[in-house]
Amino acid sequence: MYVQALNEALVEEMGRDASVFLIGEDIGYSGGGVFRVTTGLADRFGDGRVRETPISESAIIGTAVGAAATGLRPVAEIMYMDFITCGMDQVANQAAKISFMSGGQVRLPLVIRTPSGMGTREAAQHSQSLEAWFVHTPGLKVVMPATVYDAKGLLKSSIRDDGPVLFIENRMLYYEKESVPEGEWVVPLGQAAIRREGDQLTVVATAYALHKALKAAEMVAGEVSVEVIDPRTLVPLDMEAITRSLEKTGRLLVVHEAPVRGGFGAEVVRRAMESAFEYLDCAPRVLGGAATPMPYSPPLEDACVPQVEDIVAAMRAMVGR
Amino acid sequence: MSDDGARLVGMLRTMYRIRFFEERVKELFGQNLIWGGVHLYIGQEAVATGACAALRRDDYLVSTHRGHGHCLAKGGDIRRTMAELMGRDTGYCRGRGGSMHLFDPEIGLLGGNGIVGAGLPIALGAALSAQYRGSDQVCACFFSDGASNQGTFHESLNLAALWKLPLVYICENNLYAATTPASKTLPLPDIYVRAAAYGIPGVSVDGNDVEAVYQAVSQAVTRARGGEGPSLVECKTYRIEGHCMVLDCHRDPEELAAWKERDPIRMFEGRLLEMGVIATDDIAELRSQAEADVREAVEYAQASPFPSADDLGLADLPAAVVAGF
Ligand SMILES: Cc1ncc(C[n+]2csc(CCOP(=O)(O)OP(=O)(O)O)c2C)c(N)n1
Numbered sequence A: 001m002y003v004q005a006l007n008e009a010l011v012e013e014m015g016r017d018a019s020v021f022l023i024g025e026d027i028g029y030s031g032g033g034v035f036r037v038t039t040g041l042a043d044r045f046g047d048g049r050v051r052e053t054p055i056s057e058s059a060i061i062g063t064a065v066g067a068a069a070t071g072l073r074p075v076a077e078i079m080y081m082d083f084i085t086c087g088m089d090q091v092a093n094q095a096a097k098i099s100f101m102s103g104g105q106v107r108l109p110l111v112i113r114t115p116s117g118m119g120t121r122e123a124a125q126h127s128q129s130l131e132a133w134f135v136h137t138p139g140l141k142v143v144m145p146a147t148v149y150d151a152k153g154l155l156k157s158s159i160r161d162d163g164p165v166l167f168i169e170n171r172m173l174y175y176e177k178e179s180v181p182e183g184e185w186v187v188p189l190g191q192a193a194i195r196r197e198g199d200q201l202t203v204v205a206t207a208y209a210l211h212k213a214l215k216a217a218e219m220v221a222g223e224v225s226v227e228v229i230d231p232r233t234l235v236p237l238d239m240e241a242i243t244r245s246l247e248k249t250g251r252l253l254v255v256h257e258a259p260v261r262g263g264f265g266a267e268v269v270r271r272a273m274e275s276a277f278e279y280l281d282c283a284p285r286v287l288g289g290a291a292t293p294m295p296y297s298p299p300l301e302d303a304c305v306p307q308v309e310d311i312v313a314a315m316r317a318m319v320g321r
Numbered sequence B: 001m002s003d004d005g006a007r008l009v010g011m012l013r014t015m016y017r018i019r020f021f022e023e024r025v026k027e028l029f030g031q032n033l034i035w036g037g038v039h040l041y042i043g044q045e046a047v048a049t050g051a052c053a054a055l056r057r058d059d060y061l062v063s064t065h066r067g068h069g070h071c072l073a074k075g076g077d078i079r080r081t082m083a084e085l086m087g088r089d090t091g092y093c094r095g096r097g098g099s100m101h102l103f104d105p106e107i108g109l110l111g112g113n114g115i116v117g118a119g120l121p122i123a124l125g126a127a128l129s130a131q132y133r134g135s136d137q138v139c140a141c142f143f144s145d146g147a148s149n150q151g152t153f154h155e156s157l158n159l160a161a162l163w164k165l166p167l168v169y170i171c172e173n174n175l176y177a178a179t180t181p182a183s184k185t186l187p188l189p190d191i192y193v194r195a196a197a198y199g200i201p202g203v204s205v206d207g208n209d210v211e212a213v214y215q216a217v218s219q220a221v222t223r224a225r226g227g228e229g230p231s232l233v234e235c236k237t238y239r240i241e242g243h244c245m246v247l248d249c250h251r252d253p254e255e256l257a258a259w260k261e262r263d264p265i266r267m268f269e270g271r272l273l274e275m276g277v278i279a280t281d282d283i284a285e286l287r288s289q290a291e292a293d294v295r296e297a298v299e300y301a302q303a304s305p306f307p308s309a310d311d312l313g314l315a316d317l318p319a320a321v322v323a324g325f
Helices: A002-016 A041-045 A057-069 A081-095 A131-135 A148-160 A207-219 A239-249 A264-279 A298-303 A308-318 B003-030 B045-053 B068-073 B078-085 B119-133 B151-162 B192-198 B210-225 B253-261 B264-275 B280-303 B318-324
Strands: A020-025 A050-053 A073-077 A111-116 A141-143 A165-170 A193-196 A201-205 A226-230 A233-235 A252-259 A285-289 B060-062 B139-144 B167-173 B202-206 B231-236
Touching: A002 A020, A002 A041, A002 A148, A020 A057, A041 A050, A050 A057, A057 A073, A057 A081, A081 A111, A111 A148, A131 A141, A131 A165, A131 A233, A131 A252, A131 A264, A141 A148, A148 A165, A165 A207, A193 A207, A201 A207, A201 A239, A201 A308, A207 A226, A207 A252, A207 A308, A226 A239, A239 A252, A239 A264, A252 A264, A252 A308, A264 A285, A285 A308, B003 B045, B003 B068, B003 B078, B003 B210, B003 B264, B003 B280, B045 B068, B045 B139, B045 B167, B045 B210, B045 B231, B045 B264, B060 B119, B068 B078, B078 B280, B119 B139, B119 B151, B119 B167, B151 B167, B151 B192, B167 B210, B192 B202, B192 B231, B202 B210, B210 B231, B210 B264, B264 B280
Parallel strands: A020 A050, A020 A073, A073 A111, A111 A165, A141 A165, A201 A226, A201 A252, A252 A285, B060 B139, B139 B167, B167 B231, B202 B231
Antiparallel strands: A141 A233, A193 A226
8 A cells, every 4th residue: 555655665764774764743652644654663763763743834844954954864744735834934945945055065855745635525725736836946856656666666765865855645545555566666756657558649647647547548548549657756857758758649638636727737738848849739738626725515626626537538639539 | 590590501502502513523424424624522612612602793713623613602503514514505615615614704703724723823813903993802712732832823922912912812722632642742731821921811721611711711801802912711621532533542541531521511510400500401401402403404404405516616627627728
């Protein structure tokens, strides 16, 4: 399971490197984090390395920043991505900039792990996909694992990375199952994965939307030959893989659950216009969330993000069927 | 019945309504008719009830993620509250808000909040607005032990004290924040003492004693209405249920049992019987009336339609995004 894979990555990295420690609300003996990612870690490593904090997001991230600047490798947990707003100065003005402003004298090897996404009927302050904010902020790496294998491999790479990394997990994926190898592996940051091969349409899809896009591609198989790409890290973005695919298919659809307006999809389209304009047969499209706070009531919530049928319709429309 | 007798009985009625409402919410969540983050108020009824009894209808109330009781005690409509939790179009927020986001400007309810500690600065604004307009309204700001560790707590108390805002801070210290015991997050067990840092009164009361809460909050309200500024009332209470429906935490069974012994409703029933304000028959009557109110609220909600996505007022729902690109 995705949640287990994350737990294993933390165990392995903490075992490998004594400078790695965890900090966050409810993550220690009291709970293992609300999504149980850190279950058992306090027993294993003690509360000196699994540091449970009061509800003080600014202090959690600030502590991680200060510790990273002084030689440790903190992994901070923000319980829901929505709550990162409370520590935003520490993320955007401190973590993202310190390395640069110090002329490279200060390294900031820290990871902020946080779940995002919708689908759990938790309304507007517990259902956001805020990745675009961080893609827009120079100085951060932004990682979004969509599979169990990547959850582990990318978290390990993120912890080993020397810069600040925002590691965005997806709540709907925590219990996703997948058979994975035994033992250790890492997935390098900045390498996309082709999840399905095809030659008529390239779909770039992130996190939970990847799973919807794969379902949609399956549903139109035989009609439309769809290539599905999982960028895995939004910053750095593996534009080469996307460009190579566009050379083959000539059509680009980006799918994510975050609002389309000013979103990551728009960024992929911009880059595609620069790198692959001559291959494109039609205008690229982005399918994403509505420009509304996420509503609570199920029929409203479902209407606000692309569903498999929306993706199917877009796929057909783009190849003229 | 004397005015005071009516007030006491009214408080008992409110506590029943909250308790039965919450018990029903728990069932409905189990039946998948209520979803998401739902935080029950069982065991804390005396705090909202006592505090709101000290407020006027036009006073403001800033609520939290655990706010069903605040809404009902402030005079919120039980049917619209239930309809909101059930995601219906007739709910307070027409299905947009849900459990954590109950708003009713008619009764001064400025919303629950899914962000712990975020209500404290908002309360400043409501109190400032009252002061600015020369109104004698006050703002009651509810929060809990966990929220007292957010920076917003300190920023809010500091500014309210500086500007002598008509604010009453009501801290519901229920000993846990999600899975973490307050002993692991508070360097001192008492939160009310922090008031001293801002030069405002801080008191601690038994939060399971509705009359004690009423008296303490009344004093703070009088002070605020009189232009003397904010106060902090810490109500020591206990969260009987888990943090939310899907997340409990380990609690010492003895601790839990001891607090169940101190059930605020049973304690108050006993007191009123002893005082001769009510008789056993009145209790049965009040309870069945409250149960009927809850039953009716559920029926109302269930008979209400879900909101329609067409009403979101958006041209750009996902399907349309493709078409309109
Ligand atoms: C800024 C922020 N951080 C974390 C959370 C997750 N969370 C929701 S309720 C809660 C515990 C709050 O504890 P407390 O303030 O004591 O209120 P209680 O639940 O005990 O009534 C936490 C950590 C949140 N909603 N917002």
